[in-house]
Amino acid sequence: MKRKLILWVPFGLCAALFIAFFIGLKNPADHVIASKMVGQPLPEFDAAPGIPGQPGAATRDFKDGKPRLLNIFASWCVPCVQEIPMLIRLKDAGAEIDGLAVHDTTPDLQAFLARNGNPYTRIGLDSAGKAQIAFGSAGVPETFVVDGQGKIIYQHIGVVTEEDMPKLMAMLGARP
Amino acid sequence: MKRALLPLLLVSMALPALAQDYAEVSLADPRKEEQALTLMDSIRCVVCQGQPISGSNADLAGDMRRLIRERIAAGDDPEDVRAMLIGKYGDWVSFQPQFKTETMPLWLVPLFALFAGVILVARRLKRKGKRWVGSSH
Numbered sequence: 001m002k003r004k005l006i007l008w009v010p011f012g013l014c015a016a017l018f019i020a021f022f023i024g025l026k027n028p029a030d031h032v033i034a035s036k037m038v039g040q041p042l043p044e045f046d047a048a049p050g051i052p053g054q055p056g057a058a059t060r061d062f063k064d065g066k067p068r069l070l071n072i073f074a075s076w077c078v079p080c081v082q083e084i085p086m087l088i089r090l091k092d093a094g095a096e097i098d099g100l101a102v103h104d105t106t107p108d109l110q111a112f113l114a115r116n117g118n119p120y121t122r123i124g125l126d127s128a129g130k131a132q133i134a135f136g137s138a139g140v141p142e143t144f145v146v147d148g149q150g151k152i153i154y155q156h157i158g159v160v161t162e163e164d165m166p167k168l169m170a171m172l173g174a175r176p
Numbered sequence: 177m178k179r180a181l182l183p184l185l186l187v188s189m190a191l192p193a194l195a196q197d198y199a200e201v202s203l204a205d206p207r208k209e210e211q212a213l214t215l216m217d218s219i220r221c222v223v224c225q226g227q228p229i230s231g232s233n234a235d236l237a238g239d240m241r242r243l244i245r246e247r248i249a250a251g252d253d254p255e256d257v258r259a260m261l262i263g264k265y266g267d268w269v270s271f272q273p274q275f276k277t278e279t280m281p282l283w284l285v286p287l288f289a290l291f292a293g294v295i296l297v298a299r300r301l302k303r304k305g306k307r308w309v310g311s312s313h
Contacts, residue, residue, distance in 0.1 A: 028226075031225060031268060033222050033265055033266065033268065033269070034266070035264065035265070036262075036263055036264055036265060036266050037264060102235075103235050128239055128242060129235065129236055129238075129239030129240075130239070130243065132236065132239070133236075133239060133240060133243060133261075133264060134264070135264075136263075136264035136265050138222035138223065138236070138265065139222070139223060139236070
């Protein structure tokens with residue numbers, strides 16, 4: 001009797017495996033890819049100025065003792081428009097935001113900033129996505145909080161919304 | 177004179193290569209291109225996720241292909257480049273599972289299953305053998 005039961009074990013295991021595969025097929029993975037750079041020092045990057053009259057973005061700007069944001073965005077990115085008012089509010093509260101414009105051009109950026117406002121202290125052009133990969137960023141918009149010593153302490157994936165404001169304000173030491 | 181011209185000639189030959197975008201253009205050295213392609217086939221596009229970067233049209237996948245070809249052209253080992261990308265995006269970016277404590281079952285379970293199977297078959301054969309010996313008497 002016991003021997004007969006044991007014969008069913010492989011069958012049971014196979015059945016369980018197939019059920020697992022079937023459930024996996026019905027619920028395709030939709031991963032949010034978080035950067036492994038959180039908690040690490042800022043990667044070396046030096047992005048050329050995006051618009052005339054404003055400096056580009058580079059690692060060296062992040063070590064002056066003041067925490068700041070690095071916002072990865074693009075003029076062609078639709079949801080990026082949505083978070084500009086939030087970024088402007090952060091700026092008005094005393095936060096400093098450096099922008100990294102991915103696959104962008106100066107005329108496009110100028111039009112984008114004229115239309116939506118400009119919350120950025122510096123804007124760097126990352127035309128080949130090199131800095132974006134160095135940050136472990138998988139898309140736009142993404143926002144990194146960098147402490148005053150040049151260490152990444154937080155990554156926000158997607159649009160910055162009203163709910164994210166208190167957290168970001170606190171991390172930046174800004175007062176609403 | 178000829179000797180002085182040679183470096184110039186080499187530089188002028190290299191110039192078009194510099195102007196090429198490695199996101200779409202192969203490396204001149206076929207052995208290095210082969211290494212780069214093998215790596216690209218096993219790196220996940222972080223935008224489209226189900227595809228390797230070798231077959232993805234996403235801008236970021238192109239950026240990664242360019243980075244991989246540049247690093248391999250510079251003489252880097254493909255596995256070092258993979259490790260660099262895993263360091264940025266995590267294990268999920270590589271289609272090739274790494275050998276480490278968390279992935280140990282992945283590597284050991286097949287070995288264990290094979291071992292258990294061999295023991296099972298061996299025991300069965302032994303018993304059968306005995307029966308045959310018994311029936312011949």
